[in-house]
Amino acid sequence: MKVTSYELRVTSRLRMALRITALMAMGTVLLLSTPAGAETLLLKGAAVHTVSGAALSQGEVLIQNGKVVQVFDVSKQTLTRRLLPTDTVEVDLKGLHLYPGLVLLDASLGLEEIRAVRATVDEAEVGEFTPDVQSWIAVNPDSELLPVARANGVAYFEPVPQGSAVAGQSALLALDGWTTEQMTVRKPLALHVFWPRMELNMTPKEQAPDKAKWKSLDEQTKERAAKLRALEDFFKEAQAYAKAKDAAGKGEATAPTPDPSWEAMLPFVRGERSLVIHADEVRQIKSAVAWVATNQFKVILAGGLDAWRVAGLLATNRIPVIFEHVFALPSRDSEAYDAHFRAPEVLRKAGVTVAFTVGGGFAAALAKNLPYEAAQAVAFGLPADEAVKGITLYPAQIAGVADRLGSIEAGKDATLFAMDGEVLDIRANVKRMWIAGKEVSLENRHTRLYEKYKNRPKTK
16 A cells, blocks of 8 residues: 555654653653743853854853854853853863854755655656645654754754645744754745756757657747746736735725635745746856846745856845755756856856755765855855855845854854864764754764674674
């Protein structure tokens, strides 16, 4: 019998309910009601990478109630311990580097476990236009891939629905929590639009692999125009619905009949939330930017394979890029081998804000490699501090949560991790991590398997 993704989620919830029941039986459920990060912590001895400012070679971070209260530069100021609460826990991080938690946007993490097993992939719905789809509802909190990503510093992620045109909404989730409700930090975050492909297949019919599916250039052009027209009409109808709602609210007209799709579109056509346009090829990007300029939507570009080719256009229109193709092969014979290694620096020089993500067919499993996407760009010209911002502060800004996340500053959430080297160094390992002031476990399937096979019986 085929197991559906819905049945997997129900099974996951059942397992979670059984665990909670067991905790109640042991009298430990009270731990769940304790506010996260309620204790006062003083993290000391580490090199503090604030990201928003200069790194402190001798820094101390004071945390209360899950928030950063103050960041001290020990070389310039002395912390008076007498002013600290008596219950302050001092955490010695000597020799380590302290960074804000990494933010992974445009991810399939939580929606995909094993790509080859259909029942564990729940990232798309049927239909061309499904704006009411909410990706975070489908996230599996028990996924083995979540703690793997967390163990390398990823603290927040955005699970993105996939689709043909308007795929649905995403949210920002923390890599800590029993349920998706506990994990969700901001919802909805963005609406995801997959821009129609613009290239034409020039292959003659006699050379086509499947002659039954071959289409002439005229047919392809008409099909492309029809898809663009359908997308534009969809947004015009959503805007008309929003205007009708606004007029009804002022008593100037009768309220339109409620419609789930149009209701889901309201915060996006009103400019309250951003659209994420997924486009790679240069003609797609140009077409999308022209459409955006006409409609004046808040827009983010995701994918961006050819974004470096139109960096000036993106900068002029103030469109940030979530770049996922650092390790992609050159898409044209005329491109240099390092075209995509250099792309983030080309974009930065033009004035485009660049955040990094992990793309490819194994994006969920390789989410842990987020720092190394940025590190590769550093090897080809991108300043190291910009690369670190591209996995911390810039994605937080794009997600609209920079007032809480992305850097180590007073007033922000105490989401940070300590590692034995710099974050862009593949040899460095995360040693401790806190999300909203609560220390989280770094145990994952990789560490469990390591311990298991490290202790295997030795043969003589």
